[in-house]
Amino acid sequence: MVQSTEERVRSAALTLFAERGYHGTGIRHLADAAGLSSASLYHYMGTKEELLVAIMRSSLDGLLEAADELSATGDPGERLVALVQLHVRTHATAPEQTRVVDDEVNALSAEARAEVVALRDRYEGRWQEVLEEGVARGDFQVGSVAVVRRALLEMCSGVARWWTPAGELDLDALAAEYAALALRLVGASERHADGR
Amino acid sequence: MVQSTEERVRSAALTLFAERGYHGTGIRHLADAAGLSSASLYHYMGTKEELLVAIMRSSLDGLLEAADELSATGDPGERLVALVQLHVRTHATAPEQTRVVDDEVNALSAEARAEVVALRDRYEGRWQEVLEEGVARGDFQVGSVAVVRRALLEMCSGVARWWTPAGELDLDALAAEYAALALRLVGASERHADGR
Amino acid sequence: MVQSTEERVRSAALTLFAERGYHGTGIRHLADAAGLSSASLYHYMGTKEELLVAIMRSSLDGLLEAADELSATGDPGERLVALVQLHVRTHATAPEQTRVVDDEVNALSAEARAEVVALRDRYEGRWQEVLEEGVARGDFQVGSVAVVRRALLEMCSGVARWWTPAGELDLDALAAEYAALALRLVGASERHADGR
Amino acid sequence: MVQSTEERVRSAALTLFAERGYHGTGIRHLADAAGLSSASLYHYMGTKEELLVAIMRSSLDGLLEAADELSATGDPGERLVALVQLHVRTHATAPEQTRVVDDEVNALSAEARAEVVALRDRYEGRWQEVLEEGVARGDFQVGSVAVVRRALLEMCSGVARWWTPAGELDLDALAAEYAALALRLVGASERHADGR
DNA sequence: AATGAATGAGTTTTCATTCAT
DNA sequence: AATGAATGAAAACTCATTCAT
Numbered sequence: 001m002v003q004s005t006e007e008r009v010r011s012a013a014l015t016l017f018a019e020r021g022y023h024g025t026g027i028r029h030l031a032d033a034a035g036l037s038s039a040s041l042y043h044y045m046g047t048k049e050e051l052l053v054a055i056m057r058s059s060l061d062g063l064l065e066a067a068d069e070l071s072a073t074g075d076p077g078e079r080l081v082a083l084v085q086l087h088v089r090t091h092a093t094a095p096e097q098t099r100v101v102d103d104e105v106n107a108l109s110a111e112a113r114a115e116v117v118a119l120r121d122r123y124e125g126r127w128q129e130v131l132e133e134g135v136a137r138g139d140f141q142v143g144s145v146a147v148v149r150r151a152l153l154e155m156c157s158g159v160a161r162w163w164t165p166a167g168e169l170d171l172d173a174l175a176a177e178y179a180a181l182a183l184r185l186v187g188a189s190e191r192h193a194d195g196r
Numbered sequence: 197m198v199q200s201t202e203e204r205v206r207s208a209a210l211t212l213f214a215e216r217g218y219h220g221t222g223i224r225h226l227a228d229a230a231g232l233s234s235a236s237l238y239h240y241m242g243t244k245e246e247l248l249v250a251i252m253r254s255s256l257d258g259l260l261e262a263a264d265e266l267s268a269t270g271d272p273g274e275r276l277v278a279l280v281q282l283h284v285r286t287h288a289t290a291p292e293q294t295r296v297v298d299d300e301v302n303a304l305s306a307e308a309r310a311e312v313v314a315l316r317d318r319y320e321g322r323w324q325e326v327l328e329e330g331v332a333r334g335d336f337q338v339g340s341v342a343v344v345r346r347a348l349l350e351m352c353s354g355v356a357r358w359w360t361p362a363g364e365l366d367l368d369a370l371a372a373e374y375a376a377l378a379l380r381l382v383g384a385s386e387r388h389a390d391g392r
Numbered sequence: 393m394v395q396s397t398e399e400r401v402r403s404a405a406l407t408l409f410a411e412r413g414y415h416g417t418g419i420r421h422l423a424d425a426a427g428l429s430s431a432s433l434y435h436y437m438g439t440k441e442e443l444l445v446a447i448m449r450s451s452l453d454g455l456l457e458a459a460d461e462l463s464a465t466g467d468p469g470e471r472l473v474a475l476v477q478l479h480v481r482t483h484a485t486a487p488e489q490t491r492v493v494d495d496e497v498n499a500l501s502a503e504a505r506a507e508v509v510a511l512r513d514r515y516e517g518r519w520q521e522v523l524e525e526g527v528a529r530g531d532f533q534v535g536s537v538a539v540v541r542r543a544l545l546e547m548c549s550g551v552a553r554w555w556t557p558a559g560e561l562d563l564d565a566l567a568a569e570y571a572a573l574a575l576r577l578v579g580a581s582e583r584h585a586d587g588r
Numbered sequence: 589m590v591q592s593t594e595e596r597v598r599s600a601a602l603t604l605f606a607e608r609g610y611h612g613t614g615i616r617h618l619a620d621a622a623g624l625s626s627a628s629l630y631h632y633m634g635t636k637e638e639l640l641v642a643i644m645r646s647s648l649d650g651l652l653e654a655a656d657e658l659s660a661t662g663d664p665g666e667r668l669v670a671l672v673q674l675h676v677r678t679h680a681t682a683p684e685q686t687r688v689v690d691d692e693v694n695a696l697s698a699e700a701r702a703e704v705v706a707l708r709d710r711y712e713g714r715w716q717e718v719l720e721e722g723v724a725r726g727d728f729q730v731g732s733v734a735v736v737r738r739a740l741l742e743m744c745s746g747v748a749r750w751w752t753p754a755g756e757l758d759l760d761a762l763a764a765e766y767a768a769l770a771l772r773l774v775g776a777s778e779r780h781a782d783g784r
Numbered sequence: 785a786a787t788g789a790a791t792g793a794g795t796t797t798t799c800a801t802t803c804a805t
Numbered sequence: 806a807a808t809g810a811a812t813g814a815a816a817a818c819t820c821a822t823t824c825a826t
Contacts, residue, residue: 020302021219021302021303023217023220024219024302024303026798026800027801028798028799036808037807037808037809038800038801039803039807039808040807043806047800047801048801103299106216106220107217107220143373143376144364144365144373146364147364147373148377150354151351151374153354154350154353155347155348155350155351155354158346158347159346161350168342168343169340169343174343177339177340178347180339181344184380184381185377201789222815222816223816223818233790233791234818235790235792235793235818235820236791238819239788239789239790243817243818244817411694413611413694413695415611416610416694418794418796419796419797420794420795428811428812429813430812431797431811431814432812435809435811439796495691498607498608498609498612499612535765536756536757536765539757540769542746542747543746544743545746546743546749547739547740547743550741550743551738553742554738560732560735561735569731569732569735572731573739576772579772593785614820614821616819616820624787625786625787626787626822627786627823627824628785628787631785631786635822
């Protein structure tokens with residue numbers, strides 16, 4: 001796979017931000033990892049913060065777009081399963097992106113944070129909608145939709161911190177397992193858990 | 197409440213590390229927040245990292261001690277509920293400590309990290325034991341104990357990121373809700389969910 | 393004489409380390425003397441200690457190389473005279489280098505010190521060899537070779553602390569005088585003292 | 589031997605200044621070595637520099653007083669031997685004092701340096717006198733009295749850098765050896781070398 | 785006599801960034 | 806496209822010293 005210099009910078013930043021955090025990563029780290037001088041780096045990026053924002057934006061954009069496709073069809077149970085599987089697969093296969101998004105929001109300045117948080121809120125809104133519809137139709141039984149939404153998302157995001165392809169579960173098994181857990185959490189029968 | 201200078205330093209560090217991250221918090225930030233000059237700060241602490249370790253250690257020690265008391269009595273369902281409530285209450289009422297423990301482990305040097313991770317692993321071991329026993333007795337039905345343990349812990353830790361006493365649920369309701377969710381996750385009946 | 397920035401840094405360090413000692417010379421001193429900001433200094437050097445080591449290494453390397461050439465030919469008396477003249481001329485004309493080498497070894501960290509001391513020991517080994525051979529051949533009469541070696545070296549190194557071209561003796565006279573003193577010290581006749 | 593606190597401070601300073609240099613020794617080092625807090629230290633000393641000056645002064649005073657006694661009697665050869673033996677014995681048995689005097693003069697401020705250098709010059713003046721008298725009487729044959737004086741002093745001071753009681757020569761042998769070397773240096777017969 | 789507390793100024797080194805080439 | 810050179814500001818931490826108790 002050929003990679004442009006800009007992509008090399010982006011992916012170096014991704015890895016380093018995920019490993020050491022935004023504040024723990026220096027411009028010279030980035031330059032070294034990208035095989036450039038620190039001055040050259042600035043040909044391919046704006047400020048360090050803009051680089052972070054770009055990473056977060058593209059990660060959230062991708063998730064949001066995929067979520068929009070999924071949310072179009074099916075009953076709430078099917079759509080919840082699809083959302084969970086999307087989320088879990090994404091966090092399992094792109095753990096660096098998702099960890100950066102999840103962990104470095106506080107490193108952003110106010111304006112940048114507002115933008116990123118807005119994206120994240122839109123994405124979480126999809127989950128909220130599915131849950132509300134499931135509850136409204138009597139498919140789900142939950143105490144508080146907002147609480148369950150948060151519990152679900154935290155639970156699923158966690159896979160970015162531990163899953164590896166070399167482990168006990170392969171990607172499909174992981175996704176199926178989490179879909180089943182999600183259905184239990186919302187008090188639905190498990191008939192949807194064989195998704196994807 | 198009278199507070200010694202040392203306590204002021206500790207609590208300033210706690211707040212700042214939680215808000216801005218370890219690497220995002222400078223010695224001057226700490227000094228300002230503690231009402232000291234940066235030189236005076238060093239009367240009350242060793243290095244910045246030692247301060248972080250001290251915070252993490254005391255947080256994990258407290259959790260571990262409490263978990264050890266709980267793990268002594270009851271059937272797996274009761275003990276799981278107790279663990280969940282302990283964890284959720286702790287994360288709800290001391291979100292700064294728990295967020296620092298959860299988020300800043302990577303900021304530690306190798307030796308310090310080893311110590312903190314060992315404590316964390318002992319604590320998570322308590323969860324693992326309860327889950328294994330519940331599965332062995334047929335009280336719980338789960339696909340993978342390790343996966344469910346992680347899912348549970350991530351889910352419960354998440355409350356440190358959003359719960360406030362001013363919100364929809366008070367502390368007792370929050371704890372009860374999460375206990376119920378946990379029992380669902382492990383495939384147990386909900387008869388234990390009225391704990392504490 | 394055109395001088396690169398790196399050379400300016402090196403020579404500023406040389407002068408300051410010789411005048412005020414390594415620990416007595418701050419990075420700001422160096423920067424001021426080199427006409428740079430303290431941040432810019434780090435374009436041209438590694439750490440302050442590496443700068444010191446580089447100075448010491450190049451000084452000792454030069455001396456050692458010259459000593460190796462001299463040690464090849466002649467009887468012990470001639471070779472001793474040559475060594476003394478080399479040493480005295482070097483210490484007279486490059487007093488800063490030699491004083492830094494002589495005075496700042498203790499400022500080095502363990503590893504750096506080991507390297508520098510090894511070089512110095514090799515150089516002093518050349519003196520030891522000449523003295524031993526002179527004693528073996530009956531050309532020199534000394535109580536203890538090791539003591540005389542030290543006495544000789546200290547005596548000769550001293551010129552770096554007082555000789556100036558404006559003084560009583562010019563360089564040739566200085567070298568001749570010390571050669572004569574050295575021959576007296578080792579109990580040789582003075583027939584070699586007209587060297588160089 | 590009972591030691592007052594002030595003496596403990598003085599001797600801790602002596603050891604540390606000799607080992608690490610004046611600029612390389614911090615007040616807290618001193619306090620630790622003296623078994624006091626850094627604040628308490630200031631009960632027993634003025635500034636750090638005054639402590640250094642006191643050490644230098646007492647060392648030089650002692651040497652000067654002893655030299656004055658010796659210079660009173662005997663012919664130049666005898667007096668030179670006596671001076672050499674005094675100097676060598678002092679440098680061998682009190683290497684810390686003498687090294688501090690020899691190495692840390694540059695660490696002093698202008699006024700303090702003037703005082704210490706004046707003492708040192710008076711002491712070296714005794715050597716100069718003996719040498720001049722020896723030359724005048726035809727007992728010594730030297731090219732330049734000033735050069736020989738410096739060579740002699742450097743040579744003899746060197747013992748503070750290497751002699752240990754556990755080594756090849758005991759103190760008397762060392763003194764005798766250096767007396768012999770000195771007589772050779774000044775071109776005298778060796779009949780005086782059996783002194784003390 | 786002794787020391788905790790305190791600090792302004794200092795230490796060495798790194799930061800993110802700019803700019804002329 | 807690429808980078809050496811450059812820097813003001815900041816990093817974590819230590820300095821020698823004072824002072825109230």
